Amino acid sequence: MIARPSLPVPLFALAALLALAVPVLTDWAPLDRADHALSEAFRAYGQPRPDLVSALRILTDVAATVPFMAAGLLAAILLAVRCDRPAAVFCATVTVTVPVLWGLAHWLLYNPRPLDGFVVVTSNGFPSGHTSNAVAAALAVVLLTWPRLARTGRLVVVSVATAFALFVSLTRVALLAHWPTDVLGGWLLALTVVPLAAYAARGRIPART
Template sequence: MIARPPLFLPLLALTALLVLAVPVLTDWVPLHRADRALSETFRGYGDHRPGLVSALRILTDVAATIPFLAAGGLAALTLLARGRRAAAVFCATVTGTVPVLWGLAHWLLHRPRPLDGFVTVTSNGFPSGHTSNAAAAALVVVLLAWPRLARTGRLVVVTAATAFAVFVGLTRVALLAHWPTDVLGGWLLALVVVPLVAYAVRERAPARAG
């Protein structure tokens, strides 16, 4: 069974994402200035800690597209093998949809990334793909685990999932792979997509199939 998230959550996230996109894409000076200030703070910190930067380069790729697709596909197959068809469809749909959406946004919006970051990336920046992947994976885990856990278990899962999504987002900023607003956009994209997919799957599948 898949937990039913509050309906206002994806609606609120979509509104916030659209509101954020306007100043981001028009290069609104106050927002761009804040982005640059925070990025330069991380640049100064990272310049003196090459070991930490090297570690973050490795850790951030846990949410890269290939690991995300592999993990999502494996999870979907495992759920299907256990007879949880709705959960498998939910997992597979999120896994297939999220990279397509942020990839489409990169192609349409053409927001450049910070210059001279600690990683070499040639694609556009808004929203952050790694962050979208991480947040989507975290939300999937929470929604699948929620109905099967007691209160303490739910707290543990939500805390761990939130920490993972936040950590990956912070690594993208710390490595100057993205502006902070790119990361915020990635979190918001996941908050739009995952609950909507959950609603769609719940409507089409009987409760016993999840």
Template sequence: MIARPPLVVPLVALAAFLALMAVVVGDWSPVERLDTALSEDLREYGVDHPDLVDVLRVATDVAATLSYVAAGVVAMAAFLLRRHRREAYLCAWVTVLVPALWGLMHWALHRPRPPDGFVFVDSNGFPSGHTSHAAAAALVAVLLLWPRLARRGRTLVVAGAAAVALFIGATRVLLLAHWPTDVLGGWLLALTVVPLAARAATARHGRE
């Protein structure tokens, strides 16, 4: 079973994502100043806390592309073996679409990352891929578990999923791998793709 999000959720997320992308690509100065100010404050904090930076360098890779795709393939295969087709479709589409979309935007949009970050990544920065992966995986977990749980369980799952998505996003900013707006873009991308994939998966199953 998969929870079917209302269509308004991905539509609002998509509108917000497109607006944010326009602001980022247009180099709107108020947003640039805010991004720079927050990143410079975190640079000072990271310099003063090198042990924390070392921990975050390891923790953030939980949401790297290879880990995300591997987890998605395993989940899809497990659902197929149990003949849970809707769940397998959802995992397959999210595993493919999220990396493909942020990868396309990294290629097409010129958005340099913060200079001299605590990790080196030689690519454009909008939106954050690690953040997109973490948020997408968290949303999939919520949609898969929601129909199977009572109110208390749902609250715990939503809280845990939000914590994972927020934590990975925070690591990308703290490590100066991304600007804060890159991370916000990653969250919005996942909030657009996953609900649409869930609705497509449930609609496809209904026709079979």
């Protein structure tokens, strides 16, 4: 079983993502200044704290593409073995679609990352791949567990999932791997793809009862 958020959620997220992409890619001055101001604040905080920066470099990669895809495909296989076909299709769709979409965006859209960051990444940065992966994984877990849990369990899962997504998002800005708007774009991409994948999985294959 898969919970499905209200349909306006992914539609609003998609509209917001497209609306955000325009000022980001055209270097709209107010947004550009805000990005630089926040990034420089994190640079000033991180430079005298090399141990913290080193720890964040390790922790941020929990949402890198390889662990994200490995966990997603493993979950899809386990759900298929349990004959929960809609959930398996959902997991597989999210696992493949999210990295493909942000990867295409990095390839097609010119948006350089902050210079002299605490991590060196040469690709374009909009939207943040780590953030997209983290938010997609967190939301997928919530949608998969929601129908199976009581109120307290739902609160715990939502809290942990949200904390995980926010933590990864923060590491990408704190390490100067991305501008804050790249991270916002990652949230919007995941909030578009994951709910639509849930609708597609449940719409094509009847859920078992």
